[in-house]
Amino acid sequence: MTPPLFLLDPLPEGPRVALLGEEGRHAARVRRLRVGEDVLIGDGRGSVLTCVVVGVRPDGLELQVRTRHREPAPSVRLVVVQALAKGDRAELAVEAMTELGVDEIVPWSAARSVVQWHGERAGRALERWRRVAREASKQSRRGWIPAVAEPASTADVADRLSGGCGLVLSEEASASLASCPLPDRDEIVLVVGPEGGIAADEVAAFAAAGAHPVRMGSPVLRTSTAGPAALAGLSVRLGRWG
Numbered sequence: 001m002t003p004p005l006f007l008l009d010p011l012p013e014g015p016r017v018a019l020l021g022e023e024g025r026h027a028a029r030v031r032r033l034r035v036g037e038d039v040l041i042g043d044g045r046g047s048v049l050t051c052v053v054v055g056v057r058p059d060g061l062e063l064q065v066r067t068r069h070r071e072p073a074p075s076v077r078l079v080v081v082q083a084l085a086k087g088d089r090a091e092l093a094v095e096a097m098t099e100l101g102v103d104e105i106v107p108w109s110a111a112r113s114v115v116q117w118h119g120e121r122a123g124r125a126l127e128r129w130r131r132v133a134r135e136a137s138k139q140s141r142r143g144w145i146p147a148v149a150e151p152a153s154t155a156d157v158a159d160r161l162s163g164g165c166g167l168v169l170s171e172e173a174s175a176s177l178a179s180c181p182l183p184d185r186d187e188i189v190l191v192v193g194p195e196g197g198i199a200a201d202e203v204a205a206f207a208a209a210g211a212h213p214v215r216m217g218s219p220v221l222r223t224s225t226a227g228p229a230a231l232a233g234l235s236v237r238l239g240r241w242g
Contacts, residue, residue, distance in 0.1 A: 024060020071143030112196035166211030
C-alpha cells in the first residue's frame with residue numbers, strides 16, 4: 001500500500017524532518033503512525049520526500065528522509081472551468097477532478113447556476129473548494145495541488161479560452177471528445193456547464209473566443225460527473241495514465 005502523504009511547505013533540506021502542526025497532529029493522533037512506518041511528505045508544488053518515522057511526539061512525527069524526487073509539471077495543463085452548482089455537487093466535482101489529475105479549477109458563475117457567490121459567501125465557498133482540492137491531493141498522493149482560481153464571469157472565461165485549446169462540453173455537439181485535436185503543449189481549457197445547461201449567449205461568447213463544443217457520448221451527465229469523466233478521457237489521450 002502506498003504510504004500516506006502529508007503536506008509541508010517549504011520542505012527542509014536536511015536528512016531529518018519534523019512534521020508538526022495540524023498535519024503532524026493528524027499523522028500522530030488520527031492516523032496513529034508508529035516508528036518504522038513509511039510516509040510521503042510533499043510541498044504541493046511537485047517535490048516529494050519518502051521518509052520513515054523515527055520518533056512519535058504528541059504534536060507530530062520525527063522523520064528520516066530516504067529519498068527525494070521531483071514530479072515534473074505536465075506538458076499540457078488540464079484546466080476545468082466548473083459552473084457553480086447547488087448543494088455539495090460542485091465540491092464533489094472538485095474532489096473527483098483533483099483525484100483524476102486536474103491542474104487548475106476555475107469556479108464559473110454561469111447564467112443558469114442556481115447558486116451564485118457574493119460577498120462573504122464567495123470567500124467561504126472558495127476556501128472550501130481549495131480545502132477540498134488540498135485534501136483530495138493528499139488522498140490521491142499527488143505531488144501537485146491543483147490551483148483553484150478566483151471566481152470567473154462569462155467574460156473572464158471567454159478571455160481564458162481566447163487563443164488556446166478551448167473545449168465546451170455540450171450534449172448537442174457533433175464533435176467527439178475522443179477524436180478532437182489536442183495540443184502537445186500549453187493547456188486545454190474545458191468548460192463544464194451547470195445543471196440547466198449553458199445559455200445560448202454563453203455558447204456564442206465561447207465560440208467567438210475560439211472554443212469548440214464537444215460531446216462524450218449519449219449519456220447526459222450531471223455537472224458533478226461531467227468534468228471528471230472528460231478529464232479521464234483526456235488523460236488517456238494525452239498519455240498521462242501510460
